[in-house]
Amino acid sequence: MRLVTLGDIHSAAETIAGTALRTPLVPCAWGDADRPLWLKPENLQPIGAFKIRGARNAIRPGMTGVVAYSSGNHGQAVAYVARQLGIPAIVVVPDTTPDVKIAGMQNLGADVIVVAPAERVSRAEELAARHGYPLIPPFDSLDVIAGQGTVGLEIAEDLPDVEVVLVPISGGGLISGVGTAIRALAPRAKVIGVEPALAADARESLAAGRVVSWPIESTQQTIADGLRSPQLSELTFAHIREVVDAIVTVTEEEIGAAVGVLARSSRLVAEPSGAVTTAAYLYHREELPIGRTVAVLSGGNINPALLAALV
CATH class of the missing domain: 3.40.50.1100 (Rossmann fold)
Structure with missing residues (x-):
């Protein structure tokens, strides 16, 4: 590896x-x-x-949009970078995410999808496949x-x-x-x-x-x-x-x-x-x-x- x-x-x-x-x-x-x-x-x-660092390194010019799953901070980072590059962002978060983080993503223009904690990865993968956008993982x-x-x-x-x-x-x-x-x-x-x-x-x-x-x-x-x-x-x-x-x-x-x-x-x-x-x-x-x-x-x-x- x-x-x-x-x-x-x-x-x-x-x-x-x-x-x-x-x-x-x-x-x-x-x-x-x-x-x-x-x-x-x-x-x-x-x-x-800190999540802005990894998100910016993973999201490159030429991408037409991005999908992410997040507990909140990664989603805000993805939304921020996507807005900077002028592309849409979809972020899937668990329903335990603090309101301040959800509001942060929405204020940055992300489409935020709230699901049960166990569903956030599978829903993000589904949305990435549906839209043809790359999935930007929070750590993997x-x-x-x-x-x-x-x-x-x-x-x-x-x-x-x-x-x-x-x-x-x-x-x-x-x-x-x-x-x-x-x-x-x-x-x-x-x-x-x-x-x-x-x-x-x-x-x-x-x-x-x-x-x-x-x-x-x-x-x-x-x-x-x-x-x-x-x-x-x-x-x-x-x-x-x-x-x-x-x-x-x-x-x-x-x-x-x-x-x-x-x-x-x-x-x-x-x-x-x-x-x-x-x-x-x-x-x-x-x-x-x-x-x-x-x-x-x-x-x-x-x-x-x-x-x-x-x-």
Whole structure:
């Protein structure tokens, strides 16, 4: 199986320039002395999440339209890029998707189809076949993984002596790309995945040495709606086995508390999925290596009422 290379990620960086923002590393005054912390705030992207990187690298001029399935952020990214290129976008989302993400897709011109969580992939495949549009998957794509890998490329360029990189895991596209870049450019750094304890299929998969699927009814319970994918793909799992050192899980209470810390202490709006890495840093220090740490804040698309409750 072919895996993404550093060359693919460099190429993706050229492709996405002008669409995705090169986000800064934000130092945290509240970090520990023995493990200083920087945040990589992908909530600052035009659609509020890192997904714009992979979507732009996968959607190319000449396509007549696109179809995607998403828990919300990938759909917004696809809608944004499709509007930029002047083509239609159809996005299939589960009925558990937050209203703020559905509204974001619709405001960007996407035709949003809401279905039961178990039906989103099959409905998207059906619509792609009906319209003759390519299906842009949220993570199971070399182009998408390479695009997400530009997050790791920027981390390594901006903090060459980084020692720990914390990355959220759902379907595995982000950590596959970030891990590939970090392994190549900062090989002594540890790449640690973070996922909710209620959706810890990646941790179980890594321990078992094979892709393990969790019941969708279980993963839908986590507040981290962007991390509810019930399993990795074979492609992302192959990357994870190569580039991820460990996976840490966090509780719902820890995720909610981290959203509040990020808002109050760093003035950054994080959705629960984006806050899991901060939760790991704050509440699972004993499971993390000591050293200069970057936590990827993957997105900030959170319903205002939930944000108010957590802050």
